[in-house]
Amino acid sequence: MDERLKNVVVEHSDDIVKMWLEEVNTHKKNEYTSTISDEMFESTNREFVNVIFSSIEKQGLSSDLDDFSERLINLGWPLSYLTDGMQVFRRVVTDFILKQSDKIDSDYFSEVLRKVDGWVDPIINRLVNEYSGSWEHIVSLQRVALQELSAPLIPVMENITIMPLIGTIDTERAKLIMENLLDGVIKHNAEVVLIDITGVPVVDTMVAHHIIQAAEAVRLIGSRCILVGIRPEIAQTIVNLGIDLGKFPTKSSLRKGFQTALELTNRRIEETQNNDEDIEKLIDSLDRE
Template structure:
C-alpha cells in the first residue's frame, strides 16, 4: 500500500470515527442498550485501526481476531448479530464520505484511495459471517455436551441394583456415552444387576440394538448382569424382522417385571407389611 494512502487514512481516523458515531446514532439497528456511546466509539476505533494495520501488513489476522471476539460475545449472550453487520457498513459509508469530501474534484485519486479500504471492508464482512457461524457452532457443540451429560444417568436403586433409563434417540456418540456412564456407574456402586429401560427410545434399529448388545456384554465382563426392560411390540417386531440374535440377554416387557426378577436374583422379597388401608386398596388393583 502506498505511503500516501496510509497517511491519508491515518490522518482521517478521528474524522471517520466521529462520522461513524453520528451515523450510528441515527441508525435504528444500533438502538439497543449494549451499543451506548462509549462502547460504539471503542468498537469503531479499534476496528478501524486493526483494519488499517492489516492493510499495511497485507493480512487479515488482527481483523479476524477483533471481529471474532465481537461475534462470539454477541452469540454467547444471545444478542442480535445484525448490529455487527451495520458497524462494518457504517465504517464503509463514513470512509467513502470522508474521502469524497477531501477530493471532490479528483475521481481517479478518490477511487485509488478508497479501493483498498473497500476491498478490506468487504473481506471483513466475510470474516464476520464466518465468525458468527463458527461461534454458533461452538455453542451448539457445547449444548450437545450438556445434553449428553444430562441424558444418561445410572441410578443406584437398591444395594447392588442399578437402573439406566434411556430416553430419546440413540446415535453412536450417545451410545458410547451410555456405555461409559453405565460401566463407571457399575464400578462405583459395585452393582451386579442393571436394569436398562428402553421404553423411552423411539426408534430402535440395527445400530441401536448393536450398541445395546455391546453395552450388555461389556457390563457382563465387569461382572454385572443386565436386564433389558420396556421392550415395546414395535421393538420386538424389529428385532425379529432384522434377525438379530439377542442370545443370552435377559429381557422383560416392563420395568416392574424386570424389578421382580432383579429382586429374585438378590434374594429380596417385596412384601407389604400389615393389611388394609389406602395402599392395600390401590395395590389390589394393580
C-alpha cells in the same frame, strides 16, 4: 495521505455513525433481529460502531472486539450480524471520504478503497476468528455436558443400578453407553443393570446390536442386564427384524424389571398391612404424648 484520511474519518465520526446506524437499522426486519427489541438493537449497534472506531483510532486491534464478539454469542446473535455491519461500515466510510473530495480520479479512488480495506479487513478477521473460537468452545462444553447426561448409570439399591436412555442412539453415543455401563458396574459393584429404553424413539437393527453388545460386555464382568421399557411397537419391530434378545431378560416396564432384579439378588417386595386396631392404638399413644 493515509493519516489525512484517517483524520477525516475520526473528525467526522458522528456523521459516519449516524449514516451507519441509519443503514444498519434497515436490516431490523431480518429474521435474526426481528424479535429483538428496538432498544436492545439500537444499543448493540452503537456499541458495535464504537468498537470499530476504537480499533481504528488506536491503530491496532482492540481487545474490545473480543469482548463484543463474546457478548453477541451470549445474546444468541449470528455471525452474519458482524459481517453485515462491517460491510455497511466499509461502504459508508468509503462514500463519505469520496464526498469530501472536490476532484476524484481513479488513483484517489483506489487509494481510498485500499485504505478503508486496510481498516476494515483486520477487524472483520478478528471478529470472525474470535466469534468462531468462542462458539466452538461453547459447543464443546455443551457436547461434554450432554455426553455426561446422555448415558447416566444410577444406583437405586445395593447391587442394582439403572441406565435410562433417552433420544436417538448413534455409534458415538453407543460407545459412550458401553464405557459408562462397564465403569459404573464396577464402581457400584452392581449385580444387575436395568437398561431402560422407554425414551428411545426407534429401535432398529443397529440400536439393538449396540444394546446386545453392552449386555454381553456386562455379562463378561460378572453382572446381568435386564432390558426394560419395551413398548408394543418396539416389540413388533424387534420381531419383524428378527432380532434375538433371548440372551437376557426383557420387561415391558421399569417396575417389572425392578421386581426381577430383586429376585435375581435374592430379595423381594413384601406388602405390610396394619389392622385398624393397631392404627387406633398408635394414634392414641401419640395423642397422650
